[in-house]
Amino acid sequence: MSDEYPIKAVHTCFRILTEIHNREGAGVSELARSLDLSKAGVHKHLQTLSQLGYLSRDGDEYCIALGFLGLGLTARSRFRVYQVSTSLLRDLAETSGYVASLSSHQNGNGICVAQTCANDSLTYPTREGDRISLHATAAGKAMLAYRPVEEIERYLTDGLDPITPKTITNSDEFRRELQSARDRRVVFDREESREGWQSVASPITDLDQVAIAAVSVSGPVDKLTGKRLEEDITGLVVSTAKSIENRLL
Amino acid sequence: MSDEYPIKAVHTCFRILTEIHNREGAGVSELARSLDLSKAGVHKHLQTLSQLGYLSRDGDEYCIALGFLGLGLTARSRFRVYQVSTSLLRDLAETSGYVASLSSHQNGNGICVAQTCANDSLTYPTREGDRISLHATAAGKAMLAYRPVEEIERYLTDGLDPITPKTITNSDEFRRELQSARDRRVVFDREESREGWQSVASPITDLDQVAIAAVSVSGPVDKLTGKRLEEDITGLVVSTAKSIENRLL
DNA sequence: ACGCATGTTTGCTACTGGCGAACGATTGTG
DNA sequence: CACAATCGTTCGCCAGTAGCAAACATGCGT
Numbered sequence: 393m394s395d396e397y398p399i400k401a402v403h404t405c406f407r408i409l410t411e412i413h414n415r416e417g418a419g420v421s422e423l424a425r426s427l428d429l430s431k432a433g434v435h436k437h438l439q440t441l442s443q444l445g446y447l448s449r450d451g452d453e454y455c456i457a458l459g460f461l462g463l464g465l466t467a468r469s470r471f472r473v474y475q476v477s478t479s480l481l482r483d484l485a486e487t488s489g490y491v492a493s494l495s496s497h498q499n500g501n502g503i504c505v506a507q508t509c510a511n512d513s514l515t516y517p518t519r520e521g522d523r524i525s526l527h528a529t530a531a532g533k534a535m536l537a538y539r540p541v542e543e544i545e546r547y548l549t550d551g552l553d554p555i556t557p558k559t560i561t562n563s564d565e566f567r568r569e570l571q572s573a574r575d576r577r578v579v580f581d582r583e584e585s586r587e588g589w590q591s592v593a594s595p596i597t598d599l600d601q602v603a604i605a606a607v608s609v610s611g612p613v614d615k616l617t618g619k620r621l622e623e624d625i626t627g628l629v630v631s632t633a634k635s636i637e638n639r640l641l
Numbered sequence: 642m643s644d645e646y647p648i649k650a651v652h653t654c655f656r657i658l659t660e661i662h663n664r665e666g667a668g669v670s671e672l673a674r675s676l677d678l679s680k681a682g683v684h685k686h687l688q689t690l691s692q693l694g695y696l697s698r699d700g701d702e703y704c705i706a707l708g709f710l711g712l713g714l715t716a717r718s719r720f721r722v723y724q725v726s727t728s729l730l731r732d733l734a735e736t737s738g739y740v741a742s743l744s745s746h747q748n749g750n751g752i753c754v755a756q757t758c759a760n761d762s763l764t765y766p767t768r769e770g771d772r773i774s775l776h777a778t779a780a781g782k783a784m785l786a787y788r789p790v791e792e793i794e795r796y797l798t799d800g801l802d803p804i805t806p807k808t809i810t811n812s813d814e815f816r817r818e819l820q821s822a823r824d825r826r827v828v829f830d831r832e833e834s835r836e837g838w839q840s841v842a843s844p845i846t847d848l849d850q851v852a853i854a855a856v857s858v859s860g861p862v863d864k865l866t867g868k869r870l871e872e873d874i875t876g877l878v879v880s881t882a883k884s885i886e887n888r889l890l
Numbered sequence: 891a892c893g894c895a896t897g898t899t900t901g902c903t904a905c906t907g908g909c910g911a912a913c914g915a916t917t918g919t920g
Numbered sequence: 921c922a923c924a925a926t927c928g929t930t931c932g933c934c935a936g937t938a939g940c941a942a943a944c945a946t947g948c949g950t
Binding site: 397398399401402403405406409413416436437439440441442443444445446448455456457458459460461462463464465466467468470471496498499501503505519520521522523 | 646647648650651652654655658662665685686688689690691692693694695697704705706707708709710711712713714715716717719720745747748750752754768769770771772
Binding site: 398399401420421431435 | 927929930931937938939
């Protein structure tokens with residue numbers, strides 16, 4: 393399946409794009425160096441992408457342009473889960489007082505689809521559209537727990553990279569974590585993906601009990617005591633996830 | 642400049658993507674037919690893009706996937722104009738009672754960057770992220786009017802394609818339209834881009850009086866009388882554009 | 891059972907993606 | 921002020937691949 397990408401040029405094209413995305417703008421030499429490509433080659437790609445309206449020059453570096461906005465927003469609005477969740481997410485953020493997110497599962501990847509903050513002082517590091525790891529985040533674990541066994545095993549063989557010192561990297565421990573997620577329909581993230589932040593998540597499953605998305609609330613460790621997290625907010629998250637599932641029927 | 646795109650494969654890759662985007666999902670044969678490519682070639686592209694997470698199979702057709710969401714949203718949030726406009730746009734939509742939009746100019750293209758509707762019953766056909774034509778929309782004309790002369794002339798030579806029966810296609814008439822836009826800092830769109838819809842727009846310019854964006858309000862012809870459009874709403878649009886310009890300093 | 895649509899796979903070849911090297915333009919450093 | 925070290929860009933060039941035609945597999949409606 394994942395021999396190699398059939399069309400190499402497209403692959404390098406998106407390698408360049410994501411590198412620019414991560415660096416929030418970059419120049420030719422910079423990109424050629426970090427992607428191990430020739431300057432000339434990178435330059436050709438940048439020219440092509442600029443002409444097509446997917447990159448724009450901002451001073452001396454290339455930046456992601458608005459050409460992607462339409463693609464990204466229609467991809468999201470096609471999602472029924474997203475459509476029915478927006479109002480519920482807002483409520484969840486306000487009653488919990490922290491950051492409420494909707495994440496989705498697509499092709500073995502987790503993506504934060506929508507996010508609402510209770511107030512502007514909270515600057516949660518994950519943003520809408522960001523990829524989230526399936527093993528280190530609450531939403532990721534919630535989704536992974538409700539996926540077919542073979543998919544879980546395949547994920548485990550790829551290895552559980554440590555993202556913070558508290559990330560679960562032991563396979564057996566991780567399997568227990570998923571089992572507990574299935575038992576209680578809730579998972580926690582205790583600084584496993586971002587130091588200083590913890591979360592609670594609950595899965596959103598289809599009629600076959602396969603996860604398609606997850607709801608989560610995240611807050612800074614110093615403002616969110618264990619008790620409040622594990623009791624009050626946990627209840628809110630689970631009931632929001634349930635409500636969303638009902639709206640999908 | 643626009644000899645040909647240096648990297649053809651990337652060009653066809655995005656031709657395929659936009660075709661899927663326009664059709665809101667498509668299959669291999671369908672795409673090969675309308676883009677005049679071989680089925681095998683299209684298939685390779687689709688496989689590559691799927692593996693990279695930019696397409697997903699939904700039943701029997703390929704759809705734009707969430708991989709683009711991150712790219713699109715960061716492109717937008719990088720825009721200072723967007724950042725400072727959101728609250729003002731909301732106010733504009735509410736006080737006018739119709740649809741308020743912020744459009745931007747990038748590489749000779751217009752794009753609707755943000756949009757707020759006063760109420761949900763309004764279903765304005767242009768959505769966030771959509772390309773808008775520079776000669777048939779109010780926002781497009783507002784921006785074009787405040788661009789360098791050579792750019793305007795270049796645009797005129799490409800031809801003013803009629804989009805609706807009321808689209809201005811005569812070069813001289815169009816030049817007069819732009820002049821009037823410069824005189825009053827306001828332009829109208831009277832069903833020139835969408836039948837049944839009209840708009841008012843005012844440009845947002847930088848210190849050199851070059852347009853970088855435009856603010857507009859759109860409403861259905863049967864609910865928006867000429868008087869209200871040309872007086873009350875026009876004033877609101879112009880003052881909103883001015884406020885945004887001030888916030889940019 | 892057949893015909894016709896689809897998606898997928900297989901060689902094959904002309905073309906092109908990506909390389910190294912060289913060229914100006916800028917920068918900043920001694 | 922000149923030198924060194926960047927940067928982005930352009931130029932040929934060759935191996936490798938993008939894209940083709942055609943065959944194959946599969947599913948649908950008649």
